Amino acid sequence: MGIRKLVLYPSEPLQAVAKPYESVGPEVAALVEDMFATMYAYEGLGLAAPQIGVSRRMFVLGDPEGNEMCLVNPVIVESEGEEEGEEGCLSLPRVYTNVVRASRVRVQALDERGKQLDFRAEGLLARIIQHELDHLNGLIFLDRVDVLTRQAKLHEWEGIREQMTAPANQG
């Protein structure tokens, strides 16, 4: 299928708790391929299945340090520290704000072949994992900031979204 259509906020799949996979089969492999293609096409650092309308616990990521992975049924089993950093999201393009996240996490998940993973991450990689995992629980990054920032950024997004979905300006 290739590059999938992105679901923009707000919409049902982005605000739902996604379902876990009971097994990792060929349908996961096919989806992963499309998700990487979509993430790179839109220049994202991560993409969760709900962002293409698939309400399943799975995401892909690719960071500037060359980490590239698919995590199925991911769980953060330990987290430490606190770090503020800027985030954006393919479901609300062109909206950016600082978000406080744990600075180090330990993650357990399956990869796209069903192999058990257990690893530690820090810095940007830890941030991406926390951001994408939030998508599987129906949360976006603006649910992690103070109420005034959230309101201001949602308002900003409404304007951007209107421009994005408006019919092409004639003349």
Ligand code: NI
């Ligand atoms: Ni996002």
